[in-house]
Amino acid sequence: MLQELFSPSVQHVLDLVGIFVFAISGALLAVRKNFDVFGMAVLAEVTALGGGLFRDLIIGAVPPAAFSDLGYFVTPLLATVLVFFLHPQVERIQLGVNVFDAAGLGLFAVTGTAKAYDYGLGLTASATLGLATAVGGGVLRDVLANEVPSLLRWDRDLYAVPAIVGAAMVALCIRFDVLNPYTSGLAAVTAFGLRLAALRFHWRAPRAWHRSSVSVEAPDQAG
Amino acid sequence: MLQELFSPSVQHVLDLVGIFVFAISGALLAVRKNFDVFGMAVLAEVTALGGGLFRDLIIGAVPPAAFSDLGYFVTPLLATVLVFFLHPQVERIQLGVNVFDAAGLGLFAVTGTAKAYDYGLGLTASATLGLATAVGGGVLRDVLANEVPSLLRWDRDLYAVPAIVGAAMVALCIRFDVLNPYTSGLAAVTAFGLRLAALRFHWRAPRAWHRSSVSVEAPDQAG
Amino acid sequence: MLQELFSPSVQHVLDLVGIFVFAISGALLAVRKNFDVFGMAVLAEVTALGGGLFRDLIIGAVPPAAFSDLGYFVTPLLATVLVFFLHPQVERIQLGVNVFDAAGLGLFAVTGTAKAYDYGLGLTASATLGLATAVGGGVLRDVLANEVPSLLRWDRDLYAVPAIVGAAMVALCIRFDVLNPYTSGLAAVTAFGLRLAALRFHWRAPRAWHRSSVSVEAPDQAG
Structure with a gap:
């Protein structure tokens, strides 16, 4: 079974770490x-669990x-108490939060893709759901x-691309029948590293042609 | 079966009353x-049915x-016509709307928790879905x-806490095997009363520490 | 089987055309x-597929x-590249986009209603889901x-009503057992024509009484 990429207990700990750091970003917003x-707790829960919830509804894994x-539910509450x-202090260690968030991004992209494939979806659809697992919670948080x-904003460092790369690597590994803890770990680490590099070097995606000199929104807006 | 806390016809009438008052708040916004x-009708439907719809998708009760x-669908349309x-006149009787809305809050928290448990969820997850049933429609309305x-706003009187208390009471009654029309009625009435008290005495939840003197949003903003 | 209103290949081409023009509107926004x-691609996918996704989750057709x-997923990406x-140039041919969008509206209202009925929903619920299929993607796009x-805005030409008429015609045809490619085509064309007429003659829906002279939002706001 693909989903058990890592030993169950290791997988569970990694999941909880990803949930915790995503929850921190929700509570901070x-x-x-x-x-x-209560708004902090709601935003923490939604940020941490929203992406996986969306994936589980799509693949029919109910209840999600x-x-x-219970650990998935309680972890965001602990993050809320901390924040x-x-x-x-947490804001001051934004660098640390960003590193953990990048780790969650890579991990969720990988496990989301594998879980969707386990439920019978095609490779492209699985990778898309891996991406949705990784970024969906943050979108719900902002909505x-x-x-x-x-x-969606052009004035943010690349976030989707690292997750897309990680999810696509998992899909390719499945396609060529070489998915195992090492290759999936490599996919997660690649996504993690790309995100850190995007943060470090301020990589951004292009906007539509002839649009580069126009700034509709103030770049200092919160988000 | 837990779900039939009240006789079916009584339950149905209570459901329709809750749907009606929630729909009023959607149409007024x-x-x-x-x-x-048409925007009024959409907002009325979403406010009245959104929380239960979310719960039913999570527990796999499709179609919701x-x-x-049909009564669930038509009731918000009647509320739309009225508004x-x-x-x-309806705005002037805001007090009455608030009382009915508090009744809907208590009722939905109780029935939502019981229905989720009926579908096999754990006690904590059931209480969480009871809360989501009670408050989900209002969140969708505002989005x-x-x-x-x-x-989510700090400058609003407590809304989530009464629903949490009602849902937790139902979960505890299930845990100790004493859920019946009287205890569940008591849970609904407790949530109802707490919400009315929060409105009367302007109970509010705290914000994060060192944040109390800062007001980012104007308190007179609509919402 | 109701769902095969048209021959499968014709149906599929019509679906892809509808998805394409909805995706254009998402990418343009x-x-x-x-x-x-990437924001363009996300908004194109959500606008094109969101309505059908919502319908499929409600009727339990998972994965949606x-x-x-794969064609459903790739088509919005092509629209993104084009935009x-x-x-x-695409903005300049807004008239053409509006015509195609109206065609998608009529088509999705008809096929959405038929698919929901196929999955066992009642006639009113099916027509409601047909409406949701047609307009849901646009709502998600704007959110x-x-x-x-x-x-939802009063200063927009009628959009929901043509879809409601098309969906209701399909429901009536099912009720009187006369649904076939001709009657369902007529329903789609009627919705299409009504939407074009609403655009041409600026038909708008009324607001609540005593509200007509008040304009809370500036009419020139983007949207």
Whole structure:
């Protein structure tokens, strides 16, 4: 079974780490938007679990993992408590948050693709769902906070591309029957590294032609 | 079967009352946002049925009740007609709307929790879905109207907490095998009363530490 | 089987045409919002496939057609490439885009209603899902772009009504057992024609009473 890329306990710990760091980003946005503690918890849960929830609904895996594993539900609450008491410190270690978030991005892209394929989807659809697993929670977070999704904005460092690369590597490994813990780990690490490089060197995607000199939105807008 | 907490006909009438008052709040927001009559109907339907729709998708109860019971679909249209012709009067009786809305909140938290448990979810997941049933429609309403969800804002009286208390009471009753019409009625009434008290005494939830003196959003903003 | 209203290949081509023109409208909004090329692709996919995805989740047709037919996934990417290189020209032929969009609206309202009925929903619920299939993608597009959904705004020419008429005609044809390629084609053409007439003569829906002279939102706002 593809889904068990890693030993179950290792997989579970990696999942919880990804959920935790995504939840931190949700809770931090809630603080910036001046939401109360329940708004923080809601945004933490949605950011951490939204992508996987979408994937599970699409592939028909109901009830979704988010509602059948208590650890998945409790972890974002712990992130909320942490941010509630320590948010100035957490903001100051934004670098660390970005590194963990990049790790979550790579991991979710890989496990999301593998799980979708396990449920019978084609390779392209599986890779697409891997991407959706990795970025879906952040999109929901921004929609609920009434902001333009960070994923769509040109003035943000590349976020989708690393996830696309990781998901596509997994799909190719499945295609050529070489998916195992090493190749899937390599895919996750590649996505992770690309995201870090995008952050370090401010890689950005192009906009439509003849559009480069126009800035409709102020670049300093929160998001 | 847990779901039949009340006799079927009583349950159905209570459901329709909850749907009706939630639909009123959706149609009123549409009027405030200057939407046309179809926008009013869409917002009324989404507010009234969105929470239950989300719950039914998560637990795999397809097609959802919203699409299999004609009364669920027609009731929000009646609310739309009422608001279309009488909205100044309806706004004036905001107090009455708030009371009915609080009743819907308590009822949906209780029935949502029981239905989720009926479909095999754990107690924590069931209570979470009870909360989602109660507040989900309002969140969708605000997202479609392009507003920050009222649920998340610190400058709104407590809304999630009464629903959480009601849903948790149902989960505890299930845990100790004492769920019956009386205990579930008590849970609904408790949530109802807490919401009314929150409105009366302007109970609010805290924001993250060191944040209390900062107001990012103007408190008079619509929502 | 109702769903095969037209021969499978004709149906598929019509579906792809509808998906293509809806995707164009999504990519164009992304250009206007200054999104990068990935934002354009996301908005194109969501606009083109969102309505059908919602319908398939509600009726329990998982994985949805959007994830099981590669052509459905690739077509919005082609639309993205076209808009990326030629968007000023595409904007200039807005009339043509509107005509194709109206065709997609009529087609999706008809096929969405028939597919929902095929999956066992009642006539009213089927027509509602036909409407949701036709307009759902556009609503998701506007929500992701952080705009008030065009569907809900009073200062937009009628969009929902033509789809409602087309979906209702299909439901009536099913009710009286006269649904065939001719009657369903007539329903699609009627919706198409009504939408074109609404565009030509600026038909609009009324707002709530005593509201006509108030304009909360500036009419020239993008959307």
